[in-house]
Each structure stands twice: as structure tokens, then as C-alpha cells.
Amino acid sequence: MTHFAPVDPDTTTGEAATLLAQVKKSMGKAPNMTKAMANSPTLLRSYLALSGAVAGGTLRPEVRERLAISTAQLNGCEYCLSAHTFVGGTVAKIDAGELDAARRAESSDSHVAALLALSATIAANAGDVDVTELDAARAAGVTDEEIGELVAHLALNTLTNYFNVLARVDNDWPVVAL
Template sequence: MSTTTAFTPVDPSSATGTTAELLAQVRKSLGTVPNMTAAMANSPTLLKAYLALSGAVAGGALSPAARERLAVATAQLNGCEYCLSAHTYVGAQVAKIDADELERARRGQSQDPHLAALLELSNTIAENAGDVDAEDLDRARRAGVTDEEIGELVANLALNILTNYFNVLAGVENDWPVVSL
């Protein structure tokens, strides 16, 4: 489904108050202000929430490579080309995930049994609005997934759904090397 809704990105050079502070935080952290965060800046509350949740999950037990794979899987599931493109790029360039593993992540798979269990559980949670069977959790635990990781998986899923839905709704222009759905 396509949308005609579009959010005009906020120009960091003309932003004021809280919005300017948040965009400066993004620029300091990333060296740039991606179109997604510039569009989110139309709602400082949204941008603040995104940055807080993003920062919180970055300090967790799941590795950057695991988080990037989860983001790729969720973007594919939700049809968000912006996030699929961004996380494929970050996964390859920053987390150093090879192309085959990134392609597997799009299908919720990995050659690593632990990562495969995380991806499968994440997609199952997303597809069922959190209503998963005890067997789904037991299967993940048998693959070595801890309760801490399951909790973080839900936090990462919430972050990824937030950005997926926003980018699709807002029609954010993709400023990453495009990866088609």
C-alpha cells in the first residue's frame, strides 16, 4: 500500500529549541542528519522517544550484528524499504555482516543457530502481536537464547516497528543505498 502522506524534513540549520538540540545530538552521533530523523523532528516527542529507545537497546546484551539482522528482518516483514536499505548498509559497513547473512536475515534466517532462533522468534512475535506459544519460546531457549535476550528482542522489535511504520507513513525519502523489497 502506498501513501500520499509526506512529512517535510526539518532543516537542522533553521530548527529551534528542543528540535534543534535533538538534531544536533543526531549529527554529533552519526556525523549527519538522516532524512528519517529530520522528518521525525516534526514531532520532537517522537524524535526524543526514538533516540532514547535506540540508545537503550544499543547498550544491551544483543550484539550490534544481531540488532542489525533483527532490523533487516523486521523491515522486510513490514515492507519498509528505507529501514531495509539503512540496516543493510549499516549491517555490512559497520557490523561487518556478509551479504549472504544479510540476505538470510531478510527471511528471518541465519547460519548461526543462536541468531536464527532470535530472528525466528522476532518474526513470530511480530506476526502474532506478541501472542506466541510456549513451544516458540522453548525452541529459542534450546538454541541458547536467554530471557534477557528475549526481553531485548521485544525492545528492538518495538524500535524497528516504530521506524518502519513512521518511514512508510511519512513517505521518507531514502538517503541510503537502496535495497528493494
């Protein structure tokens, strides 16, 4: 059972209504996560701003989805694991093997594998990464721009993971068990 009552986009008013309308316009619906986040317009506004910012970055959608899957698995967030596995498969067209590999921060693509490994290392060590880890990523072609963007994705994914776990948001995606 959810710890946060979802805000009804059709009956709410004020900033929450405006933000949920923005979500519905961009996604076609307001997922349960955003309806729960709407209890705090500041949280929902922050999520939308960071999500929009990283969507315009250099990392391709299929990489972003893998990063989200890896972080959701690491943080124990079934909601995000389910959502990003669905989006990764249906929208980003990532094959099932690669979706599963992302849960272990792995990929058959060496560049993507390096990004996933670095992301997992950053998350596991609260950003305290040895230079050999950075050198290994750079040797696989990861740029400093991508590393910076990777940190932004970690922040976004950790935000949604922690909120969904805390709030116990009802999963409205095809469930992928942890």
C-alpha cells in the same frame, strides 16, 4: 514524495534543533528519517531514547542489524531495509549472504537464527507466542534477557518502520528494494 517536510537542522530552533544536533554528533549527519521525525520532537526524542537504550543491551550490533533487517522486510519498510543493510555490511561487517538471509529471518548461526525466528513469530502474532516457540529459542541458547531485549528491538524497529512508511521518507541510503 514525502508526507513530512524534513526539518533543516541548520535553521530549526528549540527542542528539534537540540535533538538533531545530538543525531549529527553521534552519526556524523542527520539522516532524512530523523529530519522528518523532528516535526514531532516527542517522536524524535522517543526514538533516540529507545535506540540508545537497546544499543546498551546484550545483543551484539551484528544481531541488532539482522533483527532490524528482518523487521523492515516484514513491515515493508524500504528505508529501514536499506539503512540497516548498509550499516550491517559496512559497520557491523555482516557478509552479504547473512544480510540477505536476515530478510527471511534466517541465519547460518543457530543462536542468531533462533532470535530472528522468535522475533518474526512475535511480530506476526502480536506477541501471542506458543510456549513451544519459546522452548525452541531457549533450546538454541536464547536467554530470557535476550527475549526481553528482543521485544524492545521489535518496538524500536516497528516504530521506525511505521513512521517511514507513513511519512514516505526520502531514502538517503543505498536502496535495497523490498
